[in-house]
Each structure stands twice: as structure tokens, then as C-alpha cells.
Amino acid sequence: MLPATCLQHRLRCQIQALSLLFLFLALESVTAVSQEPQSDFCRRFSHQSTVIDDRLYIDGGYINYRKDDKNYVATENEPNTWLGYHDLNNFGGQDGLLNPQLHINLEKNRTMPTVAGGILWPDSINKRFYLYGGNWISPQRADAFTLTGYDIINDRWDDFGPSKIKLNVTALGAGVGVSQTGKGYYYGGWVSDKSMDGGPKDAAMVSDFYEYSYDNNTFKSLKGIDDRPRAEGGMIWIPTGDWAGVLVYMGGVVGDGGNKTSPQPLDEIFLYDATMEVWYKQKTEGQVPQNRGQFCADVARAPDNSSYNIYLWGGKAEYPPLTNASAYSDVYVLSMPSFRWLKADPDISIAPANRTGSRGRFGSSCNMVNNMSHMFIIGGNYPNESNVDCEPAWAVHGFWTGTVNNTGNNEKWWGFQTKDTTGNVVPSLVYSAIGGDKNGGAVIKSPKDGFSAENRPLSNLFSSAWPSPNRQPSRNVHGEAPSRLSTGAIVGIAVGGAVALAIILFAWWRLGKRVLQRREEKHRAEVTQEAQQMNQMQQEEQQKQQTQHMYQDRHFHSGQSHYSSYFGSGSVGTVTTPPLNESHWGSLPVPGSTDQQFPADATELPASDGNAIIEHKPSVSPVSPRM
Numbered sequence: 001m002l003p004a005t006c007l008q009h010r011l012r013c014q015i016q017a018l019s020l021l022f023l024f025l026a027l028e029s030v031t032a033v034s035q036e037p038q039s040d041f042c043r044r045f046s047h048q049s050t051v052i053d054d055r056l057y058i059d060g061g062y063i064n065y066r067k068d069d070k071n072y073v074a075t076e077n078e079p080n081t082w083l084g085y086h087d088l089n090n091f092g093g094q095d096g097l098l099n100p101q102l103h104i105n106l107e108k109n110r111t112m113p114t115v116a117g118g119i120l121w122p123d124s125i126n127k128r129f130y131l132y133g134g135n136w137i138s139p140q141r142a143d144a145f146t147l148t149g150y151d152i153i154n155d156r157w158d159d160f161g162p163s164k165i166k167l168n169v170t171a172l173g174a175g176v177g178v179s180q181t182g183k184g185y186y187y188g189g190w191v192s193d194k195s196m197d198g199g200p201k202d203a204a205m206v207s208d209f210y211e212y213s214y215d216n217n218t219f220k221s222l223k224g225i226d227d228r229p230r231a232e233g234g235m236i237w238i239p240t241g242d243w244a245g246v247l248v249y250m251g252g253v254v255g256d257g258g259n260k261t262s263p264q265p266l267d268e269i270f271l272y273d274a275t276m277e278v279w280y281k282q283k284t285e286g287q288v289p290q291n292r293g294q295f296c297a298d299v300a301r302a303p304d305n306s307s308y309n310i311y312l313w314g315g316k317a318e319y320p321p322l323t324n325a326s327a328y329s330d331v332y333v334l335s336m337p338s339f340r341w342l343k344a345d346p347d348i349s350i351a352p353a354n355r356t357g358s359r360g361r362f363g364s365s366c367n368m369v370n371n372m373s374h375m376f377i378i379g380g381n382y383p384n385e386s387n388v389d390c391e392p393a394w395a396v397h398g399f400w401t402g403t404v405n406n407t408g409n410n411e412k413w414w415g416f417q418t419k420d421t422t423g424n425v426v427p428s429l430v431y432s433a434i435g436g437d438k439n440g441g442a443v444i445k446s447p448k449d450g451f452s453a454e455n456r457p458l459s460n461l462f463s464s465a466w467p468s469p470n471r472q473p474s475r476n477v478h479g480e481a482p483s484r485l486s487t488g489a490i491v492g493i494a495v496g497g498a499v500a501l502a503i504i505l506f507a508w509w510r511l512g513k514r515v516l517q518r519r520e521e522k523h524r525a526e527v528t529q530e531a532q533q534m535n536q537m538q539q540e541e542q543q544k545q546q547t548q549h550m551y552q553d554r555h556f557h558s559g560q561s562h563y564s565s566y567f568g569s570g571s572v573g574t575v576t577t578p579p580l581n582e583s584h585w586g587s588l589p590v591p592g593s594t595d596q597q598f599p600a601d602a603t604e605l606p607a608s609d610g611n612a613i614i615e616h617k618p619s620v621s622p623v624s625p626r627m
């Protein structure tokens with residue numbers, strides 16, 4: 001009646017009896033689990049992301065799960081109710097060439113809304129980020145607005161209350177958050193009852209431009225480029241000029257006041273002196289990208305700050321397009337202050353200038369990581385394709401800003417990070433247009449025909465060294481553990497852990513390896529909680545205070561585990577989510593494509609983990625007219 005392995009594994013046998021007590025619960029938890037974004041990941045889009053220290057956080061948006069055990073997309077767009085992060089320190093594995101591990105064990109309880117098309121404003125100084133804007137997708141109708149934020153040190157969400165000024169809270173606006181100055185910005189977007197309590201049923205574009213000051217929790221309404229409503233553009237912050245720096249706004253759509261929208265062409269961009277609060281309109285030259293919205297972009301500066309290069313990826317085609325694409329799969333670089341657009345991918349020397357990759361998408365995220373040597377492009381919504389393969393490695397695509405291995409003149413852009421990268425370089429694509437070399441030394445520092453009279457101040461903004469406001473943390477950010485557990489608690493946890501392990505092993509034997517592997521993290525979290533509960537009955541008196549925090553998340557999302565706080569430390573870097581099984585495709589380099597990891601063509605996609613794609617479902621459909 002006992003499994004054969006029992007003879008070889010004493011511990012398992014000894015605790016098996018105890019395991020039986022929990023079998024019913026274990027079975028229940030195994031059969032009741034739903035899919036989660038670490039093991040069952042297929043695709044994601046319209047999520048919010050930000051980088052703080054060595055983590056790339058991903059909140060909300062939509063997720064498409066794998067279809068059963070097959071490596072193709074399930075049809076539904078599910079709200080991603082998890083807060084996850086990619087560990088930028090954990091690239092482990094062969095030759096140091098890997099994508100960063102995804103963890104999904106951070107606090108995000110069910111009372112928190114899940115939104116799509118909003119923004120995370122990072123505060124790397126106070127170790128938080130704020131969540132602003134977006135359409136509520138779980139639940140599907142917005143509550144009265146209060147600003148919420150995630151506290152990295154204490155692994156919890158805080159509510160910063162309503163705004164003192166009336167806000168049109170929107171989705172798909174353009175925004176950026178700046179840790180160094182303690183400001184979050186948000187421009188335009190679509191307001192509706194999904195983005196704001198009391199918003200209109202039919203989404204309407206707005207012209208509002210807001211600034212949020214982190215340190216006194218205050219929103220302020222700023223003057224926009226003009227009075228026209230705008231949405232789906234991009235905003236980037238440049239550390240140049242005066243202390244508040246310069247904002248760059250580009251692309252998207254503009255409204256005429258009614259329901260009609262027209263594209264905002266990328267041959268003109270808008271710069272905002274955030275200290276003086278003045279807008280400038282600036283023409284751009286070169287290989288100007290096609291009209292688009294819901295693209296993503298981030299900036300890398302030359303090592304000597306002689307140029308600031310914005311890398312723009314993909315987006316939704318806005319009519320009239322000059323290609324036949326409904327969305328783009330390409331990367332352009334806008335170099336400033338020369339204001340030249342350069343096309344990085346697909347390479348114009350081997351393809352027509354306007355050619356875009358065949359798997360266009362919008363609603364991706366772009367984040368510079370690893371000292372700007374890489375831009376991580378994550379996810380995206382494919383509006384028009386029949387390919388339903390899952391994206392490997394949690395849809396993380398690494399784009400080397402200075403070409404592969406920071407050589408500057410390598411022909412290749414896409415590739416995994418290497419561990420020994422310490423900075424970024426200017427690619428020859430850029431320095432051959434603006435002068436200098438891979439370390440900077442840009443020669444061309446003005447637009448083709450010089451700065452116009454009214455834009456003369458831009459020349460000064462880009463030539464003065466940025467005086468950092470030297471913002472200081474307003475709380476203890478050096479990772480004081482919230483509480484320490486008593487020895488009794490630790491012993492209790494050890495016993496509880498052994499019981500949990502026994503349950504897992506027993507359930508494994510009973511239910512089969514496969515199911516359990518895929519649900520491992522979730523299962524363990526739940527079972528551990530049950531074990532903790534038993535333990536508490538015995539040790540309630542001496543432990544009540546210390547263990548309270550272990551239980552506070554009983555009603556939270558079942559997929560979230562909280563190992564780190566069980567062991568008394570809520571500080572960054574102690575998360576103990578077990579690494580994925582070696583055989584999991586997501587943790588391994590994409591077969592045969594370590595350098596060309598993001599092929600332009602669907603047909604070049606690697607054959608995943610060997611699961612034949614036996615049944616193609618219809619393409620994932622966009623979930624709203626604009627998202």
C-alpha cells in the first residue's frame with residue numbers, strides 16, 4: 001500500500017501518516033487551482049512596468065495562459081491579478097546568457113484593482129512605486145479614485161487617498177515617473193467609467209496633463225501642448241537642463257473634440273522644460289517612424305551625455321499608414337539633440353525603408369535595464385495574426401542598445417544579456433549619423449536646420465549638465481526587517497515545512513508528477529498556510545504577535561506565497577521562490593536563438609518545448625476598441 005520509494009526514503013514514510021491528515025485539503029487545493037502567470041504563461045499585454053534597483057516589476061494588464069499543457073495561447077484575455085517581477089540579478093544558467101527569472105509572490109490582495117493601460121511611477125529613493133490610471137479590468141468598473149502604491153520594503157500596498165484637485169483619470173495616456181525629482185507625469189488618455197468612477201460610458205479623450213509630487217502627495221494640473229485631447233503617445237524623461245529635467249512627448253493620436261482622431265506624426269515631437277513649465281515643438285528628420293500609438297519607448301544616454309537616444313518599439317498603426325501593417329514590429333532610435341530618427345530593426349540595408357516585422361504588436365512595455373545596455377521589450381497584443389504560439393521566456397525580449405555585447409558596430413541587436421555588462425555604448429547606427437564614437441563625442445548637437453528662434457532654449461537645456469536635486473529618502477529604506485520570529489516560531493515553521501513537504505510528496509505520488517510540477521509554487525503556499533494553522537493551535541500563546549503577519553494574507557490570491565515574510569524578513573532580495581524546473585522552457589534560452597532571440601518573422605519562431613501545436617485557436621482579439 002505504500003509506494004515503492006518508501007523503502008528508500010525514510011523521512012517520507014515517517015511523515016506519510018501525518019500527510020494523510022491533510023490529503024483532503026491538498027487534493028482540494030490541487031484540483032481547484034487556476035492558471036498563474038509564472039508556469040502557465042503564454043502572452044501578456046497592456047501591463048504596467050517599472051524598474052527599481054535590480055527588479056523589473058510587472059503589474060496588471062492582460063495575460064493569455066497556455067492552453068492546457070500545450071504551448072499555444074488560450075483564447076481568453078485574463079486580467080493579470082498578480083504583481084510580479086523579473087529578477088535582474090538572476091540570469092543564471094549556461095554561459096550567463098539567460099532571461100531573468102519571473103517571480104509572482106509579491107503582495108497583491110483581492111481588494112486591489114487590476115488595471116490595464118495605466119502607469120507605475122517609480123520611486124527608487126523611497127523604494128515604492130505608485131499605480132496611476134488605466135482601465136479597471138478586475139473588477140470591471142472603476143471605484144472612486146484614490147492613489148495606491150506598492151511599498152517594496154514592507155511588501156504591501158498603501159492607499160494615499162483621493163486627489164485634492166479633480167482629475168480625469170484615464171487609460172492609455174502618456175506618462176513617466178522620475179525617482180530623482182520625485183515626480184510622476186501623465187498626459188491625456190481615454191476617460192470612461194472603466195478608468196474613473198463617474199466617467200462617461202463611451203471613452204473620451206482628454207487634454208489634461210498632470211504632475212504628481214511624491215513627497216507631499218499632491219497632484220497639480222499643468223498646461224498641455226495645446227488644448228487638443230491626446231492619447232496613446234509616449235513620454236520619456238531626460239536628465240538634462242534644470243533640476244526637473246526635460247520631458248519628451250511623441251506620437252499617439254489627437255482628437256478634434258468629437259469622436260474623430262487623427263495620428264500625431266513622429267516628424268514633430270514635443271519637449272517640456274519641467275522646471276520652467278514650458279513646451280517646445282520640434283521637427284525631426286531622418287527615417288521617421290510611421291504613425292502609431294500604444295508603442296513603448298525608453299532612453300539611453302551616451303556615456304558622456306553628448307546624446308540622448310530614445311529607443312521606440314512597435315505600436316498600433318494609425319491611419320494613414322504607409323505599410324500594410326495593423327501594428328508594427330520594429331525599433332527606431334531618436335537621437336537628441338540632433339533630433340534624427342534612425343531605423344535599427346528591420347535593417348534598412350536589407351529591407352525596404354518602411355518594412356516592419358511581420359508580427360506587429362502594441363501594448364508592450366519597454367524598460368532600460370542593466371545600465372542602459374539593454375531595453376527589455378515585454379509582451380504585446382498582436383491584432384492581426386493567425387500565429388497562436390506562446391511567447392517563450394515570459395515574453396521578455398532583450399534589445400542591446402549598443403548592439404550585441406556592447407560592441408557598437410555588431411550587426412545584431414537582439415540577444416540575451418551577458419553577466420559582465422557594466423554600461424552602455426552608442427551604436428554605430430547613431431554615431432555614424434551624429435559623429436563621435438561608441439563612447440559619445442557627438443558632433444551634431446542641433447536639428448538639421450538649427451534650432452528655430454523660439455526653440456533656442458532647447459540648445460541650452462541639452463548642453464548644460466543636469467544639476468541633480470539630490471533627493472533624499474523620507475523614510476528608513478535600509479531594509480529593517482518588520483519583525484523577528486521567536487525560536488519557537490522557527491521550530492514551528494520547520495515542523496510545518498516538513499509537514500508541507502510531506503503533503504507535497506504524497507500528493508505527488510498520488511496525483512502524478514506533472515500536475516504538481518506545474519502548480520508547485522501555488523500549492524506549496526497554500527499547504528504551508530494550512531500547516532501553519534495547525535501549528536498555531538499548539539503555539540498560539542507565545543506566538544500570537546510574531547506570527548500575525550503570516551496569516552494576514554489568508555484570503556489573498558491563492559497563487560501568492562510569502563516565504564520571505566515567514567522567515568522574518570521583508571527586505572528586498574530575500575525572496576525564496578524556488579527556481580523553475582530545469583526542463584521548463586521558460587527558464588532556458590530559446591533553442592537555437594541565443595543571439596537572434598526575437599525573430600522578425602513568425603515562421604522563424606523556435607519550436608518551443610517540443611509540444612506539437614495540434615490545434616490552432618483563433619487569434620486573440622483586442623479587448624476594447626483601442627486596447
Ligand SMILES: *[C@@H]1O[C@H](CO)[C@@H](O)[C@H](O)[C@H]1NC(C)=O
Nearest residue numbers: 109111156157158159552555
Ligand atoms: C488588502 O490591501 C489593502 C491595501 O494595502 C489593505 O487596506 C487591506 O486591508 C488588505 N486586505 C486584506 C484582506 O488584507
Ligand SMILES: *[C@@H]1O[C@H](CO)[C@@H](O)[C@H](O)[C@H]1NC(C)=O
Nearest residue numbers: 166167168191204205206208
Ligand atoms: C476633465 O475634467 C474637467 C474638470 O476637471 C472637465 O471640465 C472636463 O470636462 C473633463 N473632461 C472629460 C473628457 O471628461
Ligand SMILES: *[C@@H]1O[C@H](CO)[C@@H](O)[C@H](O)[C@H]1NC(C)=O
Nearest residue numbers: 181182213214215216217218
Ligand atoms: C509639493 O511639492 C512641490 C515640489 O516638489 C511643490 O511645487 C508644491 O507646491 C507642493 N505642494 C504643496 C501643496 O505643498
Ligand SMILES: *[C@@H]1O[C@H](CO)[C@@H](O)[C@H](O)[C@H]1NC(C)=O
Nearest residue numbers: 201202203204257258259260
Ligand atoms: C461619439 O460616439 C458616441 C458613441 O458612439 C455617440 O453617442 C456620440 O454621439 C458621438 N459624438 C460625436 C460628437 O460624434
Ligand SMILES: *[C@@H]1O[C@H](CO)[C@@H](O)[C@H](O)[C@H]1NC(C)=O
Nearest residue numbers: 239240301303304305465466
Ligand atoms: C551624465 O548624466 C548623468 C545623469 O545626470 C550623470 O549622473 C553623469 O555623471 C553624467 N555623465 C557625465 C560624463 O557627465
Ligand SMILES: *[C@@H]1O[C@H](CO)[C@@H](O)[C@H](O)[C@H]1NC(C)=O
Nearest residue numbers: 321322323324325352354355
Ligand atoms: C500593401 O499591400 C498591397 C497588396 O498586397 C501591395 O500591393 C502594396 O505594395 C503593399 N504596400 C506596402 C507599403 O507594403
Ligand SMILES: *[C@@H]1O[C@H](CO)[C@@H](O)[C@H](O)[C@H]1NC(C)=O
Nearest residue numbers: 324325326327383384385386
Ligand atoms: C491581416 O491579416 C490578413 C491575413 O494574414 C491580411 O490579409 C490583412 O491584410 C491583414 N490586415 C492588416 C490591416 O494588416
Ligand SMILES: *[C@@H]1O[C@H](CO)[C@@H](O)[C@H](O)[C@H]1NC(C)=O
Nearest residue numbers: 288289290322323352353354
Ligand atoms: C515610406 O515612407 C515614406 C514617408 O515616411 C513615404 O514617402 C514612402 O512612400 C514610403 N515608401 C513605401 C515603399 O511605402
Ligand SMILES: *[C@@H]1O[C@H](CO)[C@@H](O)[C@H](O)[C@H]1NC(C)=O
Nearest residue numbers: 095097404405410412418595
Ligand atoms: C556575446 O558574448 C557572449 C559571451 O561573452 C558570446 O557567447 C557570444 O557569442 C557573443 N555574441 C556575439 C554576437 O558576439
Ligand SMILES: *[C@@H]1O[C@H](CO)[C@@H](O)[C@H](O)[C@H]1NC(C)=O
Nearest residue numbers: 369370371419420421422423
Ligand atoms: C552599472 O554601473 C555601475 C557603475 O559603473 C556598476 O557599479 C554596476 O555594477 C553596473 N551594473 C550592472 C548591472 O552592470
